[in-house]
Amino acid sequence: MNDFERALRYLNDPLNWSRPNGIADLAVEHVTISAVAVLVAMVIALPIGTALGTARRGGGLVVALSNVSRAVPTLALLTLFAVSPIGFGNRATTIALTVFAVPPILTNAYVGFRGVDPELREAARGMGMSRAQVLGRVELPLALPLVTTGIRTAAVQVVATAGLAALVGGGGLGRLINLGFGQQDYGVMIAGAVLVAGLALLTETVLAVLSWAVVPGPHRLPFLQVRTPEEPGGVPEPTASGVPL
Template sequence: MNDFERAITYLNDPFNWTRRNGILDLLAEHVAVSAVAVAAAMVIALPIGAALGSARRGSGVVVVVSNVSRAIPTLALLTLFAVSPIGFGNRATAIALAVFAIPPILTNTFVGFRGVDAEVREAARAMGMSRGQVLRRVDVPLAAPLVLTGIRTATVQVVATATLAALVGGGGLGRLINLGFGQRDYGVMIAGAILVAALALLTELALVVLSWAVTPGQRRLPFRRVPRTDAAVGRPEPTASGIPL
């Protein structure tokens, strides 16, 4: 039996899922840490990106913050936190992952709100809308596709990177990978990697569906063809007598 077969056998054992600190417990902990990190990043990045994008200024600040945040390795932050009052565990991991998630959310929010046509805003104000109403009814719906793309990108990255929690005494599916590597049980390590990859793919799929559902405008399933009209295919339109022009 090779390592991949041992991984499948490990995943097919119900005891490995339901026991204490089993797969279900580690999965719940992994999702919780990831959700806290993404939520914290959204609380920080969304207001800043929306304010700077609506004002059409501060692009330099956004670029600097995004580049600096991307340049800091998550593992390096966890190492620094280990010798600070933050310490080890899931709290340190959530903070490091929040820093990791800020750049895509901030950048996409800024670009989305900056891309809203100024004439549309002026037309909304001319209709008597207040500044808050313009933000809710005009800016947010038009910027939503890019904002949701940034959130989706950050969430998938966080879910995949949260495995580092196991290196600093935290929980999550990374503990399976760490345990398998430490005991040279590569079947367990591959099983953990499969679970993390599957969770990242499911997260991507769920957020794509959510983006499709909340984005304003005409909705169409990706696999559904757009009906073609006679005018679109260049067919002559019939006259009242039924004879084409």
């Protein structure tokens, strides 16, 4: 029996899924670590990217922050955290993954809002819209495709990297890879790698569908589309006399 067959047997054993600290528990922990890191990164990056993008300033700052964040390896951060008061465990991993997730979210938010045509902003203000209305009803829908792409990219990267938590005493599916490597059981190690890769692909698929559904445009889901009066089922426009056309 080769290592891939051992991995398949390991994954097909229900006990490995249902036991305490089994695959199911590790997967939930993996998703929790990743979700917290991405949400914190969104809270940090989206307001900064939105503010700089709408002001059409700070491009150099965004590039510098993104490059610095990308240049620092997550494993190096975990090593530094291990000898600092942050220490080991899931907290250190979450902080490191948050730093890792900020650049794509920040960059895409900045580029998305900066790319909105200034004439559209002026036209919206001319119609009497407040600054908040212009942001929510004009700029956000136009910037949303790039914003959601940045969030999706960050989420997939974080899910794929969260396995490093096992190296600093954290949880997640990386513990299977670490366990298999430590025991020279390459079947378990391959099973852990397959699970991490599968979870990353699932994350990409789910977020791609959500992005497709929420982004305005003709490609939205049928029940989210706004019908025009000419389309079947559309509401006819009234004339000046109140009689529909």
